[in-house]
Amino acid sequence: MSSDQPGPRALARAQTIADIKRIGREHLATHGAAALSLRAVARDLGVVSSAVYRYVRSRDELLTMLVVDGYNALGDAVDAALIDAPDDPATRFRVTARTVREWALAEPAWYGLLFGTPVPGYDAPADTGAPGIRVVANLLGIVDSAYRRGQISVPTAESVITARTSADFVAIREQFDLAVPDQVIVAALTAWTTLFGAVNFDVFDMYGRDTFADRAEIFDLNIDQLLHLLGFAVPRPDHVDRSVR
Amino acid sequence: MSSDQPGPRALARAQTIADIKRIGREHLATHGAAALSLRAVARDLGVVSSAVYRYVRSRDELLTMLVVDGYNALGDAVDAALIDAPDDPATRFRVTARTVREWALAEPAWYGLLFGTPVPGYDAPADTGAPGIRVVANLLGIVDSAYRRGQISVPTAESVITARTSADFVAIREQFDLAVPDQVIVAALTAWTTLFGAVNFDVFDMYGRDTFADRAEIFDLNIDQLLHLLGFAVPRPDHVDRSVR
DNA sequence: TGTACATCAGTGAACGCGCGTTCACTGATGTAC
DNA sequence: TGTACATCAGTGAACGCGCGTTCACTGATGTAC
Numbered sequence: 001m002s003s004d005q006p007g008p009r010a011l012a013r014a015q016t017i018a019d020i021k022r023i024g025r026e027h028l029a030t031h032g033a034a035a036l037s038l039r040a041v042a043r044d045l046g047v048v049s050s051a052v053y054r055y056v057r058s059r060d061e062l063l064t065m066l067v068v069d070g071y072n073a074l075g076d077a078v079d080a081a082l083i084d085a086p087d088d089p090a091t092r093f094r095v096t097a098r099t100v101r102e103w104a105l106a107e108p109a110w111y112g113l114l115f116g117t118p119v120p121g122y123d124a125p126a127d128t129g130a131p132g133i134r135v136v137a138n139l140l141g142i143v144d145s146a147y148r149r150g151q152i153s154v155p156t157a158e159s160v161i162t163a164r165t166s167a168d169f170v171a172i173r174e175q176f177d178l179a180v181p182d183q184v185i186v187a188a189l190t191a192w193t194t195l196f197g198a199v200n201f202d203v204f205d206m207y208g209r210d211t212f213a214d215r216a217e218i219f220d221l222n223i224d225q226l227l228h229l230l231g232f233a234v235p236r237p238d239h240v241d242r243s244v245r
Numbered sequence: 246m247s248s249d250q251p252g253p254r255a256l257a258r259a260q261t262i263a264d265i266k267r268i269g270r271e272h273l274a275t276h277g278a279a280a281l282s283l284r285a286v287a288r289d290l291g292v293v294s295s296a297v298y299r300y301v302r303s304r305d306e307l308l309t310m311l312v313v314d315g316y317n318a319l320g321d322a323v324d325a326a327l328i329d330a331p332d333d334p335a336t337r338f339r340v341t342a343r344t345v346r347e348w349a350l351a352e353p354a355w356y357g358l359l360f361g362t363p364v365p366g367y368d369a370p371a372d373t374g375a376p377g378i379r380v381v382a383n384l385l386g387i388v389d390s391a392y393r394r395g396q397i398s399v400p401t402a403e404s405v406i407t408a409r410t411s412a413d414f415v416a417i418r419e420q421f422d423l424a425v426p427d428q429v430i431v432a433a434l435t436a437w438t439t440l441f442g443a444v445n446f447d448v449f450d451m452y453g454r455d456t457f458a459d460r461a462e463i464f465d466l467n468i469d470q471l472l473h474l475l476g477f478a479v480p481r482p483d484h485v486d487r488s489v490r
Numbered sequence: 491t492g493t494a495c496a497t498c499a500g501t502g503a504a505c506g507c508g509c510g511t512t513c514a515c516t517g518a519t520g521t522a523c
Numbered sequence: 524t525g526t527a528c529a530t531c532a533g534t535g536a537a538c539g540c541g542c543g544t545t546c547a548c549t550g551a552t553g554t555a556c
Contacts, residue, residue, distance in 0.1 A: 197442020
């Protein structure tokens, strides 16, 4: 252990672990999370089933790796999309939403592992936490920056919010370093909920087969509603660029 | 076959089928849809595994039965709740939403079968359709009746809606016998999406463990946002009865 | 620079489990005469 | 009303499959002297 450089064994090991995770992801896509099996992964890796245990303690550990990687892949996709996005919060919100949708459509099973029905008999451990909040942190950051710049109109209080829930909002404000008032947190919460609800419907194919010809547009219409709800200035129709998907 | 009354054999048969479905539902709850197994059902029924095939053609057929029953159980729950609800559309909307949430929390696995990740290797056949749209039909009906009575303020057009999607909306208007304009359909669509997104987050436990002390209140706050989005008159805070859950 | 040794990737057999589905059968039960 | 027969629920064995995980092992490879 005196050397800082990883030796050839460590490199081979890292490569094999990467292969196992890649094959695991492929199996997720074809057979679903519940059917993820170390024996099948071993088969595809061209190795006897017990050999996989050199790299992965158990089936559940592999699932956990895939969960963490999934949150990070989604978070990376959003971050990458936001680098090229203009500074306008409404646009950044839309870009974030579209990126989540596109990532989910490209990786439906991986998305399902993160945001679908929990895998029976598997409990994601606590250390999935940090990567798991990257997207919501992004969304809240965008809304908060818009608020700080005075770009959103704060709605007059519409709802009773109890002290208990208000305290939860204080904690959220601290955790994400926000300045927004409760009403805006509520709107952001609804926006977040709708975003993943809409992606679920789309990815899991829960609209009727022929109900909507252009689901990307339906998704965008939902986003329009959320921007309105958040108090962003209503985008002029001719400014909404639907071609950038 | 000359008698109209079901004979004792038919009665016993119906009872056994009901038992199989009940046991199937219990297994859904404890082991998840992917793990639903006819052998396990037979075991709980106190019968040899092959006997179940007298009643059910295959595992997939049992799943389909449970899907159809699930949509109907949820639809029945909503219908029952609406019978006792006042005539006010905003209240009926809230009652519908709360009933969906409560049913889902009471039957999380059954709910997951309907609205969670699709069961891998199982495709719900087309004839699940009719019961599957009961809830959305209810929601649209409520919004439509509010519109017809002039109880919602129609927002000025905010979004570009292409001809293709507009045609889809025409079909929806016909299917559900609606009078509402496109903008209201979009808002209702967002409301429907948010409803199931919020229930998903709640049932599948996807908020952080300690993020919200009172999830019923969080849900209600989401509903408040949706009522606002739909153009319902903002309910005065003291009129929102949070105790009726 | 060369060699001995420790490390560790991968093997193959085994344990005990569960699954969906088919098939020839037994025997109770309902029904037609 | 009584009996013969057809119906059909349930049996038990079998087929062929896949799973997670353990364990003693072989043999290649990296490393320390």
